[in-house]
Amino acid sequence: MDWKLDDGRPIWPQLSQQLARRIIAGEYPPGSRLPSVRELAAEAGVNPNTMQRALAQLEQEGLARADRTAGRLVTQDAAVLEAARLREAQAVIRSYFEAMSALGYDRERAVELLKEEFQ
Amino acid sequence: MSDFLIECRGLYKSYGLRPALSGVDLEVGPGRIVGLLGPNGSGKTTLIKLLCGLLQPTRGELAVDGSAIGPYTKSVISYLPDRMYFADWMKAVDLFDLFRDFYADFEYEKAIAMCRSLGVEPGDRLKSMSKGTKEKVQLVLAMSRQAKLYLLDEPIAGVDPAARDFILRTILTNYNEEGTVLISTHLISDVEKVLDEAIFLKEGKIMLHATVDDIREREGKSVDALFREIFRAQPMEGGGF
Amino acid sequence: MLLKLLKYDFRAMWKQFSLVWGAALALALVNRFTVFRDAASNVTSNSELFMFAFMAVIMAMLVLAVIFVVNRFSKGLLGSEGYLMHTLPVRPWELVASKLICGAVTWIGCGVVAVASVFVMTPINWAELIQFPFWGELFRGIVKHPDAIVLVLEFCLLILSTTVQSIAMIYLALAAGHLFSRHRRLISVAAFIGLYILIFNIYGRVFSVRFIQRLMNIATVNVYGSLLTASAIMLIPAAAFLVVVCWILEHKLNLE
Numbered sequence: 001m002d003w004k005l006d007d008g009r010p011i012w013p014q015l016s017q018q019l020a021r022r023i024i025a026g027e028y029p030p031g032s033r034l035p036s037v038r039e040l041a042a043e044a045g046v047n048p049n050t051m052q053r054a055l056a057q058l059e060q061e062g063l064a065r066a067d068r069t070a071g072r073l074v075t076q077d078a079a080v081l082e083a084a085r086l087r088e089a090q091a092v093i094r095s096y097f098e099a100m101s102a103l104g105y106d107r108e109r110a111v112e113l114l115k116e117e118f119q
Numbered sequence: 120m121s122d123f124l125i126e127c128r129g130l131y132k133s134y135g136l137r138p139a140l141s142g143v144d145l146e147v148g149p150g151r152i153v154g155l156l157g158p159n160g161s162g163k164t165t166l167i168k169l170l171c172g173l174l175q176p177t178r179g180e181l182a183v184d185g186s187a188i189g190p191y192t193k194s195v196i197s198y199l200p201d202r203m204y205f206a207d208w209m210k211a212v213d214l215f216d217l218f219r220d221f222y223a224d225f226e227y228e229k230a231i232a233m234c235r236s237l238g239v240e241p242g243d244r245l246k247s248m249s250k251g252t253k254e255k256v257q258l259v260l261a262m263s264r265q266a267k268l269y270l271l272d273e274p275i276a277g278v279d280p281a282a283r284d285f286i287l288r289t290i291l292t293n294y295n296e297e298g299t300v301l302i303s304t305h306l307i308s309d310v311e312k313v314l315d316e317a318i319f320l321k322e323g324k325i326m327l328h329a330t331v332d333d334i335r336e337r338e339g340k341s342v343d344a345l346f347r348e349i350f351r352a353q354p355m356e357g358g359g360f
Numbered sequence: 361m362l363l364k365l366l367k368y369d370f371r372a373m374w375k376q377f378s379l380v381w382g383a384a385l386a387l388a389l390v391n392r393f394t395v396f397r398d399a400a401s402n403v404t405s406n407s408e409l410f411m412f413a414f415m416a417v418i419m420a421m422l423v424l425a426v427i428f429v430v431n432r433f434s435k436g437l438l439g440s441e442g443y444l445m446h447t448l449p450v451r452p453w454e455l456v457a458s459k460l461i462c463g464a465v466t467w468i469g470c471g472v473v474a475v476a477s478v479f480v481m482t483p484i485n486w487a488e489l490i491q492f493p494f495w496g497e498l499f500r501g502i503v504k505h506p507d508a509i510v511l512v513l514e515f516c517l518l519i520l521s522t523t524v525q526s527i528a529m530i531y532l533a534l535a536a537g538h539l540f541s542r543h544r545r546l547i548s549v550a551a552f553i554g555l556y557i558l559i560f561n562i563y564g565r566v567f568s569v570r571f572i573q574r575l576m577n578i579a580t581v582n583v584y585g586s587l588l589t590a591s592a593i594m595l596i597p598a599a600a601f602l603v604v605v606c607w608i609l610e611h612k613l614n615l616e
Contacts, residue, residue, distance in 0.1 A: 005312060007341030010332040042292045045284065046312045047152050050332075134616070135541055171447050173615040194449035204443035208375055220364045221448045 003044040015054035034072040130179035139165040141323040155303040157320035163303040197266035207246040230263035262293040269300040308343040365458035387414040388477035429463040452609035514587040521594035528601035535608040
């Protein structure tokens with residue numbers, strides 16, 4: 001997965017969101033070691049301080065924890081992972097409704113269209 | 120002693136009658152990457168040259184790591200100039216020898232390895248190298264030091280966008296993390312992601328000095344967009360006809 | 361740090377002059393076998409051509425020596441190479457001293473090569489000369505009058521002082537040109553001519569006929585003193601010039 005950064009928003013929340021998605025998607029499996037700040041920063045082409053801040057946010061959310069020997073580890077707590085997955089899913093749904101409302105569909109109509117898509 | 124790596128007070132520099140910097144007050148701390156942003160002729164290069172001692176201020180005070188500009192500050196500053204500075208008969212390795220002799224923080228093996236990774240043969244004569252290759256050699260020289268302050272003057276001007284990424288990555292992966300990197304450029308969208316702080320220079324004055332996150336949060340737009348707005352504001356300025 | 365600077369200055373000098381010096385000596389050696397044989401035997405080989413080539417190389421060497429001193433300072437410290445030299449953690453006086461020492465050695469080296477090539481060219485039978493009792497005499501003479509060595513050393517000092525003074529004058533002229541933002545070369549040339557006139561005027565005033573006479577009187581009484589005085593006369597303005605050059609580099613450097 002590539003790093004995508006939009007203008008108009010601070011960079012670190014975008015990084016931390018994308019890291020969270022990688023964890024939820026299993027790209028960084030539970031209990032595995034995250035790449036170092038420097039590696040991640042170089043990969044995303046961003047400043048290490050910014051990446052540091054994004055990782056600190058992940059720790060705050062409980063998705064990762066600092067380990068004295070192994071750097072940062074992805075959490076093994078299934079409940080935390082599930083909660084994060086749900087948060088992301090809700091964000092996707094919200095953005096679906098926003099996009100649909102921009103096209104002139106109200107919520108009910110948007111839900112109907114979604115159902116039709118499945119049949 | 121103060122915690123700032125760069126401190127300027129009322130810095131003023133003129134070439135003849137034309138002021139290049141007029142009253143710059145600036146403080147930059149250690150351990151960050153700072154963009155010195157402004158259009159051509161806004162005083163970026165002048166400020167950098169004052170910091171590395173190639174120019175003398177007309178008025179004002181200037182200190183790097185708490186010292187006035189002199190042999191000590193030069194020993195902790197790694198400077199990438201906006202032009203070629205070496206004699207043609209030398210080889211890249213001759214320059215590495217020179218840097219090893221004069222700078223205690225120069226890492227010779229790192230320089231050789233970085234050269235190879237950039238596709239430059241360190242034993243080649245500089246005379247036989249293309250302009251782009253020579254620029255890479257200068258980049259290697261600057262980034263192979265564990266300096267306290269890196270002054271990079273337009274490191275990505277004049278190269279194609281793919282090479283820009285490559286150069287920025289080289290800078291990001293090789294700088295000393297306790298040190299500060301000051302990058303001057305007018306290509307803001309390319310460097311924005313790597314910056315902690317941005318300094319906007321306009322006609323020799325500092326218009327804005329803030330962290331990139333603050334700018335994005337407060338203005339709701341990228342530093343690049345803000346820059347375009349500020350510097351497009353008065354197209355007829357100074358014309359007066 | 362000065363030693364490290366000298367290392368790089370001498371390396372650059374050797375790159376340029378090893379070839380010229382080698383060519384001068386080699387051509388002198390060729391001339392030794394062609395010029396005098398032609399004169400003796402009326403058979404023309406290319407002796408004129410070789411002689412011409414030798415003269416040309418010697419001339420080129422002297423011109424190159426002047427250009428070298430000018431360029432090492434103007435390009436090396438005030439041109440784009442100055443970006444490197446002035447960001448090294450050294451004091452400006454060390455940069456100037458390194459260039460000065462290297463320049464003086466180059467000029468003296470060129471003089472030595474010129475004199476040596478004349479010796480090489482003259483068909484002296486060295487084997488004879490070495491056996492010649494002259495050397496024994498010379499040695500005995502020196503033992504008897506050891507001050508002769510002092511005199512020779514003082515003479516060398518005088519040559520060195522003259523060299524240093526000339527180079528210092530060139531440096532000051534170049535540094536003066538650097539103070540201006542335009543027409544730097546023109547101003548440098550004008551400054552050099554101005555300095556030249558100034559120095560000779562000062563020498564002319566200070567060393568009036570009476571002073572010269574007094575100097576000559578010293579010379580008859582104390583020949584050592586007169587040579588040292590002459591060296592001092594060269595070195596005092598040289599020192600003043602160099603102080604100004606260092607001051608300009610320290611406080612007025614303007615690499616645009």
